[in-house]
Amino acid sequence: MTEKCKDCGKCCLNTEMMLSKKEIILLLKNYPQDLQEEDFVLKNNEYFQLKNVNGHCVFFDISTKKCKIYSNRPQGCRFYPLTYDKDKKTCVFDEDCPRTHLFYQSHDEFEKTCEQIQKFLREYLDIKL
Template sequence: MEKRWVATIHLDTLEVEYDPSFKFKCVENCGRCCRELEIPLRDEDVVAMEELGYSAWEFVDYEKMFYRGDRFLGYAIKKRPFDDACVFLDPETRRCRIYERRPLACRLYPFVFVKRGNLMEVYVKVDSFCPGIDHPGGEPVTGEFLLREYGDIVEDYRRKVVNDSK
């Protein structure tokens, strides 16, 4: 996986250093990531989708598994057989039917967050199929961008840093 550094968040102060040359914009109705990627599901993702009334058998692909080393991380989200897209991608509008409760991997894409002590490094996964990467109409990955889009995730990591330092 090719990745590029775009920002660093200091979890103790929320100060953000970022690459002003990088811009991102999720292109509406694109859906390419919903077709191109295999999406891992965490237990929390499965619960959130079941709370919407879906059965796990409708959306969990129990034949595709994700591991980090020898540690099992979870199963993949199912793809439709006729176009190899996520089962939640509406084929007509190319919009996610569960957008507000979509899996964390979908929410983060194309960004990768790596915690190193009291720093959170943010990288972009450089995928040639994603038209939003370095999009001319995009916005830089500033502190404002990160807190607006991922504030809850940053706060979770921030709490862990504070608790670990006690």
């Protein structure tokens, strides 16, 4: 976890983070313990997403406030707190993050990441934007 996120982990509580099929396969391959798809994957009407247990992401360690799969965390967790707003047709910071001012501070970085988010949504999650 980066310094920016130290002692926070708010975005790992009641997560609705999307998962691509490719990420599910990679996690099953790389997770050190015996992990089954049903342990961490939830399917909603449109896409797969991370499952919660006791109000937090199944991979969140509530005592240390750290992600247990940090180096293999899903792409959406890497982009966060930047997200894509389908109605506004642009990227926005998620209001749930209390430290958005620390992320993507330059215009170029913001725009570049926004393009990557849209590409990810289209190509890996098959979502029409």
